[in-house]
Amino acid sequence: MTTTESPNGRRLTTRGAKTRARIVTAAAELMYVKGVGSTTLDDVIAASGVSKSQLYHHFAGKDALVRAVVEHFGAHVIQRERDALGHVSTMAGLRRWRDALVQNNALRHGAYGCALGSLASEVSDHDEIARRALSELFAEWQGLLVGVLRRLQDSGALPPEASVDQLATGLMGALQGGYMLAQTARDVAPMATSIDMALAHIESLSSS
Amino acid sequence: MTTTESPNGRRLTTRGAKTRARIVTAAAELMYVKGVGSTTLDDVIAASGVSKSQLYHHFAGKDALVRAVVEHFGAHVIQRERDALGHVSTMAGLRRWRDALVQNNALRHGAYGCALGSLASEVSDHDEIARRALSELFAEWQGLLVGVLRRLQDSGALPPEASVDQLATGLMGALQGGYMLAQTARDVAPMATSIDMALAHIESLSSS
């Protein structure tokens, strides 16, 4: 078994890394489904099958675990969105992206919302560090949208004077608001409608 | 002192009603600022200056109190929005409505989000009854927006074929998403941008 240097200089065996990963994935799943507040450390222990001392060995406390979960979801979502948006350069591609998000959410009747959005609204009042991390993740996500819009602009599908930053912000807002309405209504329809309106607006700019 | 009949047939003196109201307003304030999860009943007792037995006399438990808070905020928000939107019949009026919401939120650097939205994302996983109440409140709010859009339609500012229901959903999504982004970024700018995009889209429909 090899050992690797962790960022803070502590040694960490692959076994330890595996344990840490098991804790984070179990915690992430629970916090996504039940919410951060009603996920207890005992829940995490039971779900991951590790002992309490392992958890406290790897994390200073619940806040540290929550921050690790934020990073975990952040990496996952950004990766997913990078794959989904990285090479999109047409309105049709953007609509396929919309379809994928909506259909993925429809599987659960919109019950759980966006992983990052749910974390954000639950955590940002309470943990300044986590709030900032989430804020940067949203910015990164939005940056991917900016990339798409720029490519649209390059291909002439969007006029050069359009403010891609503002459009990306609006699209992000529609997406997150849609998730939230869907979660409350237990129905994906408002999410679809909300994103559609943003996309329709972006598309309408080309013909004006 | 007069007594009134409460809905469930129990007698309730005006003194009792006053106590109940004090509990709800204190709980609402705390839950808005700190979140539902991290507001304890002891917090509510301390803030409202009532005793524990009073709280349990008026409410079956924390869930019941949360539901009362939902109703409280619901009545407040719907009242505010009815005043703000009830007679709006122009795009300019809609923009003034936007300005009021944004400016009101700017006072707190967007720290707390929408009262109903924050409650919704925290409660809807946990309490089905509260979730439904919030869902209906959103529908009512959206109904007010539908009213405005219909008046816009009547005055010719919006074409008859426009789907006011979908536009209202999109506007609601942009609003809620904007609140959320603002809350996470501690900056109202994304909220303003998000709503602006929705309004721009609505306005653009008239000239197409």
Next chain:
DNA sequence: CATGACTTGGACTACATAGTCCATTTCGTG
């Protein structure tokens, strides 16, 4: 003004949960 129901105060209990501690096991390294 007497009565009983409504209202109030606050101590008390039961329990869940965060966090601590130390003995034991596993594993990399010389």
Next chain:
DNA sequence: CACGAAATGGACTATGTAGTCCAAGTCATG
């Protein structure tokens, strides 16, 4: 193989929180 550091197991403590209980006070009503 021997040693020490990392990793692990699980019991234990402290504390915060929801919820209970009963005695005392207040008020509408006859």
